[in-house]
Amino acid sequence: MSAAHAPAGRRAGGLAQGLLARLGPVVLAVLLWQWAALAAGSPFFPPPGRIAGRVAELWFSEPLLTERFWQDAGPSVLRALTGWLAGAALGVVVGLAAGLWKAAAGYVDPPVNFLRSLPKPAIVPVFLLVFGSGDLMRIGLITFGCVWPVLLNTMQGVRSVDPMYLETARAFHIPPRTQLLRVVIPAALPKIFAGMRVTLSLSLILMVLSEWLLADHGLGHFLITAQRTFEILDVWAAIVLLGLLGYLLNVLFLAAERRVLRSRPS
Amino acid sequence: MTALQVSNLSKSYGEGNPALHNLSFEVREGELLSIVGPSGCGKTTLLKCVAGLVPATRGEVRVHGEEVSGVPEGLAVVFQDYGRSLFPWMKVGQNVEFPLETLRLPKAERQERVERSLAAVGLEGKHERYPWQLSGGMQQRVAIARALAYRPKVLLMDEPFASVDAQTRSGLEDLTRRVHLEFGMTILFVTHDIDESVYLADRLVVLRRSPGSVLAELVIELPRVRDQIVTKSLPAFVRQRSVVAQHIKDAS
Ligand SMILES: Nc1ncnc2c1ncn2[C@@H]1O[C@H](COP(=O)(O)OP(=O)(O)O)[C@@H](O)[C@H]1O
Ligand SMILES: [Mg+2]
Numbered sequence: 133m134s135a136a137h138a139p140a141g142r143r144a145g146g147l148a149q150g151l152l153a154r155l156g157p158v159v160l161a162v163l164l165w166q167w168a169a170l171a172a173g174s175p176f177f178p179p180p181g182r183i184a185g186r187v188a189e190l191w192f193s194e195p196l197l198t199e200r201f202w203q204d205a206g207p208s209v210l211r212a213l214t215g216w217l218a219g220a221a222l223g224v225v226v227g228l229a230a231g232l233w234k235a236a237a238g239y240v241d242p243p244v245n246f247l248r249s250l251p252k253p254a255i256v257p258v259f260l261l262v263f264g265s266g267d268l269m270r271i272g273l274i275t276f277g278c279v280w281p282v283l284l285n286t287m288q289g290v291r292s293v294d295p296m297y298l299e300t301a302r303a304f305h306i307p308p309r310t311q312l313l314r315v316v317i318p319a320a321l322p323k324i325f326a327g328m329r330v331t332l333s334l335s336l337i338l339m340v341l342s343e344w345l346l347a348d349h350g351l352g353h354f355l356i357t358a359q360r361t362f363e364i365l366d367v368w369a370a371i372v373l374l375g376l377l378g379y380l381l382n383v384l385f386l387a388a389e390r391r392v393l394r395s396r397p398s
Numbered sequence: 399m400t401a402l403q404v405s406n407l408s409k410s411y412g413e414g415n416p417a418l419h420n421l422s423f424e425v426r427e428g429e430l431l432s433i434v435g436p437s438g439c440g441k442t443t444l445l446k447c448v449a450g451l452v453p454a455t456r457g458e459v460r461v462h463g464e465e466v467s468g469v470p471e472g473l474a475v476v477f478q479d480y481g482r483s484l485f486p487w488m489k490v491g492q493n494v495e496f497p498l499e500t501l502r503l504p505k506a507e508r509q510e511r512v513e514r515s516l517a518a519v520g521l522e523g524k525h526e527r528y529p530w531q532l533s534g535g536m537q538q539r540v541a542i543a544r545a546l547a548y549r550p551k552v553l554l555m556d557e558p559f560a561s562v563d564a565q566t567r568s569g570l571e572d573l574t575r576r577v578h579l580e581f582g583m584t585i586l587f588v589t590h591d592i593d594e595s596v597y598l599a600d601r602l603v604v605l606r607r608s609p610g611s612v613l614a615e616l617v618i619e620l621p622r623v624r625d626q627i628v629t630k631s632l633p634a635f636v637r638q639r640s641v642v643a644q645h646i647k648d649a650s
Binding site: 294296297299300302303304305306307310314315318319321395396397 | 449451469471473474475477479482483485486487489496497499500528530548
């Protein structure tokens with residue numbers, strides 16, 4: 133509010149100050165790390181400057197992104213996003229059905245909570261047996277991990293739709309299908325998005341995990357190979373790239389979420 | 399002609415004391431009937447039974463001669479809680495238009511109705527706003543516009559002005575009266591406010607509490623066209639409002 137009335141100079145100053153307040157600690161931490169790494173000289177902890185150089189060399193040179201970038205990160209991101217979307221779609225559909233069918237709540241809730249709490253790596257051997265060691269196993273694992281939070285959130289979102297909305301819809305003879313599409317789903321949407329936000333980072337975790345197993349490309353494979361061959365700098369470079377990708381995906385998702393939900397009271 | 403007939407209506411929620419017991423009254427075509435009673439006497443329950451939103455335990459409700467089982471045709475409701483009956487993800491215009499889509503009206507007619515009903519409640523040009531960007535009184539006017547655009551034969555209103563400020567409230571009362579006269583609409587108006595019930599009504603039913611039942615019925619002796627200041631200082635208004643107040647006092 134007050135920023136809108138502030139003179140332009142002060143506003144720009146405020147912006148710079150805000151940016152400094154946010155980035156300051158990060159810059160400071162990196163500098164400290166650089167200094168500590170140089171001082172310690174441990175081969176396991178290369179200084180961030182060298183890691184950044186390696187990241188740039190491997191993935192971010194030539195015009196903008198190297199061919200290696202597409203080879204290493206491309207399939208990984210594709211797997212993560214495919215599994216994430218499949219999990220979200222499945223979670224929304226089943227969550228809607230389970231949320232609407234009140235009588236089923238007692239039967240649905242316990243198994244869903246059980247499966248959700250299952251540590252995902254525990255299911256890997258089963259997936260390996262059933263789907264083999266290809267992409268089907270990897271995407272299946274990511275999907276399996278992403279289904280539950282979305283399913284639970286959708287179910288809760290549907291169950292907590294304000295009964296007044298439904299009563300209003302009923303009073304105006306809105307048919308059930310239209311009620312579902314125009315009232316129930318929009319009302320549950322914030323919860324659905326919250327579930328999808330949680331599973332976005334989960335999909336990256338499971339992607340890395342799945343690529344440790346019998347993969348011949350992808351970032352997880354790159355990471356585990358670098359570790360086995362003691363390419364410490366490459367290990368760190370892969371970690372940094374994964375962090376950057378995770379951050380970027382999250383930013384994109386938040387922007388999309390804000391766009392879809394922009395018509396809501398805050 | 400009888401627009402709405404309630405006969406020996408009783409309603410219990412589960413085991414406890416009944417919310418309504420053996421209620422009977424009728425609303426004539428084109429009449430505005432006020433129902434007044436203390437809070438918790440079953441006004442909302444009564445209205446939901448009439449709207450077919452909750453089933454009666456005993457007795458029956460007939461709208462234009464037809465027994466109510468589901469929500470009857472040609473009936474619209476304005477709820478007390480406008481904040482929860484307008485859909486926050488729809489713009490004002492979309493909220494008003496939404497029920498019309500189910501009526502399968504052509505787009506042009508829907509838009510004309512939206513225009514006209516928003517204009518009738520003094521909200522022309524607010525289509526593109528979201529309800530939560532408007533004041534409480536304006537939101538309730540959107541809810542009224544939505545009901546008007548639906549062109550119901552019978553309009554049910556459940557304490558629609560209970561949570562707006564006094565100034566806005568007078569304006570909305572006059573709006574209700576005007577809609578009633580201009581569109582010849584049958585209105586069942588529920589309130590706990592004695593002044594409001596007398597000011598608005600052609601006829602009035604007083605309810606008592608636990609269980610909700612009819613305590614008294616009176617014909618309001620005021621001119622059809624009313625004015626907040628002039629009407630409320632008429633001897634008939636003053637007398638009838640104290641009759642109602644006495645009934646409610648005696649019952650509690
Ligand atoms: N859904 C419900 N379940 C159980 N009891 C209810 C329900 N709705 C209302 N009641 C009870 O019925 C009585 C009448 O309530 P209500 O119709 O809301 O009264 P009013 O609208 O006059 O304030 C109250 O005692 C209330 O607690
Ligand atoms: Mg009530």
